Every structure is written in structure tokens, then in C-alpha cells.
Amino acid sequence: MVFLQINETLQAGTTALNTGGVWLDKMKAMAIAYAPKLVGAILVYLIGSWLIGKINALFRRVLTGRNFDASLQKFLLSLVRVMLTLLLFLAIAGMIGVDITGFAALLAGAGLAIGAALNGSLGNLAGGVMIMVFKPFKVNDMIEAQGMVGIVQEIGIFNTVVLSPENKTIILPNGALSTGVITNYTTHGNLRVDLSIAVALDVDIDKARRVAIGAMRAHPKVLQTPAPEVSVLKVADGMTTLAIRPYTLQADYWDVYFGVQELVKKAFDAHSIAGPIPTRVLINKV
Numbered sequence: 481m482v483f484l485q486i487n488e489t490l491q492a493g494t495t496a497l498n499t500g501g502v503w504l505d506k507m508k509a510m511a512i513a514y515a516p517k518l519v520g521a522i523l524v525y526l527i528g529s530w531l532i533g534k535i536n537a538l539f540r541r542v543l544t545g546r547n548f549d550a551s552l553q554k555f556l557l558s559l560v561r562v563m564l565t566l567l568l569f570l571a572i573a574g575m576i577g578v579d580i581t582g583f584a585a586l587l588a589g590a591g592l593a594i595g596a597a598l599n600g601s602l603g604n605l606a607g608g609v610m611i612m613v614f615k616p617f618k619v620n621d622m623i624e625a626q627g628m629v630g631i632v633q634e635i636g637i638f639n640t641v642v643l644s645p646e647n648k649t650i651i652l653p654n655g656a657l658s659t660g661v662i663t664n665y666t667t668h669g670n671l672r673v674d675l676s677i678a679v680a681l682d683v684d685i686d687k688a689r690r691v692a693i694g695a696m697r698a699h700p701k702v703l704q705t706p707a708p709e710v711s712v713l714k715v716a717d718g719m720t721t722l723a724i725r726p727y728t729l730q731a732d733y734w735d736v737y738f739g740v741q742e743l744v745k746k747a748f749d750a751h752s753i754a755g756p757i758p759t760r761v762l763i764n765k766v
Contacts, residue, residue: 520575521576525572528568528571535560536560536564539556546613555637556609604638604639605637608638608640609637610654611654611658616664617662619634620632621666623642623662623663625652625661626657628650629644629645630643630645638653639653640652640657645734665730666730670703670728671729673727674725675723675726675737675741675744676722676723677745677748678719678722679753679754680719680756681715683753685722687753688722689722691747692724692744692747692748693707696726696743698743699739699740702727702728703728708724708726717756720756724741
């Protein structure tokens with residue numbers, strides 16, 4: 481009985497050894513078959529990672545050279561690194577025999593779904609990139625866009641922040657901003673302030689022009705070059721309307737806008753330049 485038990489134990493051990501040997505043989509065969517692919521995959525990963533680092537560094541220098549916003553730089557660099565890394569892993573998976581067709585289709589579907597869900601945000605992102613690349617305006621410029629006028633405070637990835645003359649903070653989405661009409665009042669370094677003032681029809685225009693120009697030159701924030709201008713804008717309705725046009729810096733626009741009107745009015749009063757006399761036509765029908 482003991483002999484039979486020993487014999488069965490030996491047979492079981494032999495079977496286990498044979499099974500282990502078969503398993504080892506299979507592992508050796510797989511190692512021999514996949515070793516070149518694994519070595520190649522490792523080499524591709526190392527070389528690819530090195531290339532991704534080089535490409536990212538080059539891209540960083542390009543963005544820095546073009547004075548891109550720091551937040552946009554960080555976003556674009558991360559996006560490029562993620563995309564290149566994803567392509568690298570797809571290439572490695574294909575090298576070692578993994579079927580990437582289904583994964584690529586899944587990735588494309590996920591991309592479409594995310595794109596549809598973030599349609600508005602992606603439009604604003606694209607608009608922000610366009611604004612930062614083509615630079616139609618910069619921080620501290622006075623612009624008019626989307627029916628709003630103000631000083632640009634911040635250019636973000638998704639929106640632009642503008643401070644209105646009423647000291648209101650206006651947030652403009654970059655998507656609509658980049659595709660709409662933008663008027664930049666600061667491009668040439670100074671602004672012309674367009675004003676108008678009416679005088680009586682019998683006023684000496686040359687005298688009124690001299691007095692108005694003298695009043696404008698007296699304002700400390702009116703530029704002497706270009707010189708302030710006074711022209712006849714309209715003669716109608718029993719009055720002569722003069723165009724009063726001083727130049728100033730963007731930061732002083734509203735000071736000049738209100739200050740010049742007051743100075744011209746006081747100067748006209750001091751020189752007896754009369755304002756228009758309201759008239760009314762009465763028709764008596766019998």
C-alpha cells in the first residue's frame with residue numbers, strides 16, 4: 481500500500497514537471513517570437529520620447545518668439561505633447577501586433593462626441609488662438625467690438641475682458657469676437673476726439689475757429705501734433721455746426737472729450753460768440 485502511494489506521488493510529480501516543461505517551452509517560443517518586436521518597441525519608445533521632447537522644445541521657442549500669452553503657451557504645449565504621445569503609443573501597439581483599428585475608431589468617435597458637446601467652447605478656443613496669433617489688438621488698447629467700447633484688460637483663451645467707460649467689466653467670447661468687426665482706436669498711438677458745437681448763423685467763422693483752437697490748445701492733455709482742427713460741419717436749421725477735433729492719447733480720451741467742450745463753451749462766451757437762436761415756424765391757416 482505504501483509503495484502504491486509513493487508511486488502515485490512520483491507519477492504526479494513527473495506529470496507536473498512535464499506540464500511545467502511544456503509551459504516553459506511555450507514561454508521560450510513566445511519570447512523568441514516577440515523578443516525582436518519588444519526590443520523594437522522599446523527602441524521606438526525611447527527615440528519617440530526623445531523626439532517629442534525636441535519637438536516640444538522647438539514649439540516652445542516658436543511660441544515664445546511670437547509673444548504668445550503664457551496660458552495659451554502652456555495649453556498648446558500640453559496639447560501637442562499629448563497628441564504626439566498618443567501617436568507614439570499607437571505606433572508601438574501596432575509594432576507588437578495589437579489590432580489598433582477598433583481603438584482608432586473608438587478614439588475618433590469619442591473625439592466627435594466631445595467636439596459636439598464642446599462646440600461653443602471649441603469655437604471660443606479657436607477664436608482665442610486666432611486673436612493671439614494675428615493680434616488685432618493687445619492689452620490696454622481701446623477697441624469697439626460686438627457693440628461694446630472699452631479698454632482691453634485681459635486676452636484669455638476663451639474670452640476677452642474689456643473695461644467700459646462706465647467702469648463696467650465686459651466679457652466678450654473670443655469666437656464671436658474673432659469673426660466680427662473690430663475697431664482698434666489705439667493702433668496709431670493717438671486718438672482724434674470728434675465733437676461738434678453749434679453757433680449762430682451770423683457768427684464770424686474765422687473768429688470762432690481761432691477761439692476754439694486756442695481753447696483746445698489750452699487743455700493740458702490735447703496733443704499739439706497733430707494740431708487740433710475746426711471745420712464747418714453743417715449749415716442748417718438756423719445754425720452753423722462746427723466740428724471740433726482735438727487729438728489726444730488713448731488714456732486721456734474722456735478727459736479731453738468732456739474738458740474741451742467746457743473750455744470751448746467758456747471761450748465762446750468770453751468772446752461773445754453767440755449760440756444758435758431757437759426758431760419756430762408758425763403757419764396760420766384761415
